[in-house]
Amino acid sequence: MFASKRLGKSCPQLQDKLPPGITLVKADDFREWLMDIQVMDENPIYKGETYRLKFIFSQSYPIEAPEVVFVRNDMRPIPIHPHIYSNGIICLDLLDRQGWSPVHNVESVCVSLQSMLTSNTKNERPPGDEAFVRSNTQRPRDINFVFHDNSV
Amino acid sequence: MSSPADVDTVGGPPNSPSPLQIRASNSLNSKSHRAPLTKQPADLHLLEYVHEPDSNLVCLICHAPFDRPVQLFCAHFFCKDCLEHAWRAQHDGRKTCPTCRSSVDPDKDLRPVPKIVETMLDELLVKCPNAQAGCAWVEQRVNVHDHVMLYCEATLVECAQHDCRLHISQKDFHKGCLHYTVSCEDCHTSMMKKDLEDHQRTACANRSTNCPHCDTTLLRLHLDAHIKEACANVTIPCQGSIVGCTFTAERTQTNLHEKSCPMATMAPHFRDQQARIERNEARLEPLTRKVGILEDGLSSITNMLYPANDSSTTFPVTNPLDPNISYSFPPTNLIPTPDFRLPPASFPPVPHNESHPSQPPFDSQVHHLLTLHESLRDEVNRIANALTELDGRTNMMVINESQRTKDEMLHTNAAINGMRMQLHWLMSATLQQRNSARTSAANGSAGGSNARSTAQGAGAGAGASVARPGPIGDFPNGPLRRLSDSTRQDTKL
Ligand SMILES: [Zn+2]
Ligand SMILES: [Zn+2]
Ligand SMILES: [Zn+2]
Ligand SMILES: [Zn+2]
Ligand SMILES: [Zn+2]
Ligand SMILES: [Zn+2]
Ligand SMILES: [Zn+2]
Numbered sequence: 001m002f003a004s005k006r007l008g009k010s011c012p013q014l015q016d017k018l019p020p021g022i023t024l025v026k027a028d029d030f031r032e033w034l035m036d037i038q039v040m041d042e043n044p045i046y047k048g049e050t051y052r053l054k055f056i057f058s059q060s061y062p063i064e065a066p067e068v069v070f071v072r073n074d075m076r077p078i079p080i081h082p083h084i085y086s087n088g089i090i091c092l093d094l095l096d097r098q099g100w101s102p103v104h105n106v107e108s109v110c111v112s113l114q115s116m117l118t119s120n121t122k123n124e125r126p127p128g129d130e131a132f133v134r135s136n137t138q139r140p141r142d143i144n145f146v147f148h149d150n151s152v
Numbered sequence: 153m154s155s156p157a158d159v160d161t162v163g164g165p166p167n168s169p170s171p172l173q174i175r176a177s178n179s180l181n182s183k184s185h186r187a188p189l190t191k192q193p194a195d196l197h198l199l200e201y202v203h204e205p206d207s208n209l210v211c212l213i214c215h216a217p218f219d220r221p222v223q224l225f226c227a228h229f230f231c232k233d234c235l236e237h238a239w240r241a242q243h244d245g246r247k248t249c250p251t252c253r254s255s256v257d258p259d260k261d262l263r264p265v266p267k268i269v270e271t272m273l274d275e276l277l278v279k280c281p282n283a284q285a286g287c288a289w290v291e292q293r294v295n296v297h298d299h300v301m302l303y304c305e306a307t308l309v310e311c312a313q314h315d316c317r318l319h320i321s322q323k324d325f326h327k328g329c330l331h332y333t334v335s336c337e338d339c340h341t342s343m344m345k346k347d348l349e350d351h352q353r354t355a356c357a358n359r360s361t362n363c364p365h366c367d368t369t370l371l372r373l374h375l376d377a378h379i380k381e382a383c384a385n386v387t388i389p390c391q392g393s394i395v396g397c398t399f400t401a402e403r404t405q406t407n408l409h410e411k412s413c414p415m416a417t418m419a420p421h422f423r424d425q426q427a428r429i430e431r432n433e434a435r436l437e438p439l440t441r442k443v444g445i446l447e448d449g450l451s452s453i454t455n456m457l458y459p460a461n462d463s464s465t466t467f468p469v470t471n472p473l474d475p476n477i478s479y480s481f482p483p484t485n486l487i488p489t490p491d492f493r494l495p496p497a498s499f500p501p502v503p504h505n506e507s508h509p510s511q512p513p514f515d516s517q518v519h520h521l522l523t524l525h526e527s528l529r530d531e532v533n534r535i536a537n538a539l540t541e542l543d544g545r546t547n548m549m550v551i552n553e554s555q556r557t558k559d560e561m562l563h564t565n566a567a568i569n570g571m572r573m574q575l576h577w578l579m580s581a582t583l584q585q586r587n588s589a590r591t592s593a594a595n596g597s598a599g600g601s602n603a604r605s606t607a608q609g610a611g612a613g614a615g616a617s618v619a620r621p622g623p624i625g626d627f628p629n630g631p632l633r634r635l636s637d638s639t640r641q642d643t644k645l
Contacts (some may be wrong), residue, residue, distance in 0.1 A: 042215070060237075060241065062213060062214075063213070063237050063238050063240075063241045064241060098244070101238075101250040101251070102213040102237075102238045102250050103212035103213060103250045103251045103393070104505070105215075
């Protein structure tokens, strides 16, 4: 519906007034955006690294949550965190069906992820990371849903 | 709205409506009859605002100024539609405030917003939603509905032709159905009649137009080139900008400046250099890839040459070549061992990865490989010599040995001959005895047994060489068999 309208509206605004450590890399269309985030404090796990996020918007964004994953390339690793699988899938309540609210936006998601990294002290992957990464074929949104259900 | 059957009529000849029909459709009566059916009211979410709206008037869901806002119990505001949309998507059926997540009872907790907010929203200046189609209307938002539904010339309405369900802008409505294909007389592009005017005014490449900068009249298709290369009034940077000149002015002045600007004179050379660098880089890339492939090949060769574990090698030659162990070659007693070991290994034995940082440069690897090859060749030569020598010695040994055997054989033959003579003599002696026994019966039996035992003893002693005792007859079975054996052996000898 107004996904493109809203994204189109926020795009130019975003360029100018993003919080420190968050940059817009690519927003060519209203389906997929790339963002870079950095952890701004001295957390030794993430110091000096930049991580790349991929947002995929559905037609019904912002009513529906965007799909947000970390992506890897030569310069951008997947951050190590007990809620981030090594294939980039993030387990954050904000991003699953129940936790999402249409008042969130790209910027607020980035800020949440930034603070999630900042406050982390465990240099480890989630339990069962390897098996999960090997077998996973689901979309991140659906997985998070299942994951939460199981872990409750 | 429009079925394929209707579209079929588009390409056909124009069926202009009768004047009566036009008048009828223009009359207020018929318009008020048709308009609610055909005109789409403006979607307030999609309006373009003249000024950036106050953030307090913006819905957090659609990020546009509120459209028919409602206030929740928790004092959060949303557009009515946005809120309903969000609730429809909440799969557990719970209704919560999207901002603070407190639960909401839609029957009790939805309240109208204060009047002042509605007024502020109504007074926001917006552009006509048909601005793209050429309407320049700008006014307060509260009027947009009326403008679009009643007055806007660019609003789309259904075609006046009663069997044509396509849309046409309000201002062309009275012209009858314009949904037939025409060809632009200037550029011969095909399009619908209703689009022709627009095309000729703004897009047709073969129509003349004025340069927006210098008012020269020229064909639209030449406009881009004119602006880029010739227009005197276009602002361009100095050519030297690639080397750092910051001068920017209209073309005429820039041209003057460039005559005196040292950076502008240097610019072509820099451009040439740049192009050359790019060419070289382009050429470098496949080479890098090739080197990568070669390095891979090289490392697999190296892996073959340096087996991973040295203890299990069955071929001793590889041992001294292995730089990982200090292992002195076991000298085979006679051959002097040349020191063909390599200089201390300059080279990790298993360089898998081409981008491995500790890998020595490619050049030294080739060199190393050549050295390796050379020492291998030496080694092979040495082995060949050793083999020849060994061959000679073995031959010598074989000859000596066979000579000895031959001698022994001669001895044996001589001995056999001697025995044969003896036997012959004994036989004839026995025969003589028998002959004499016929004549004298008294000592016959003792002489016979005597002869028999003698014959048997000779058979056992000389082994194979007891010949032809056959004709003697009346011996028991055992010795007879033995005899046949000895006959065969006899023929062999
Ligand atoms: Zn809204
Ligand atoms: Zn609330
Ligand atoms: Zn208008
Ligand atoms: Zn028509
Ligand atoms: Zn044309
Ligand atoms: Zn011009
Ligand atoms: Zn200059």
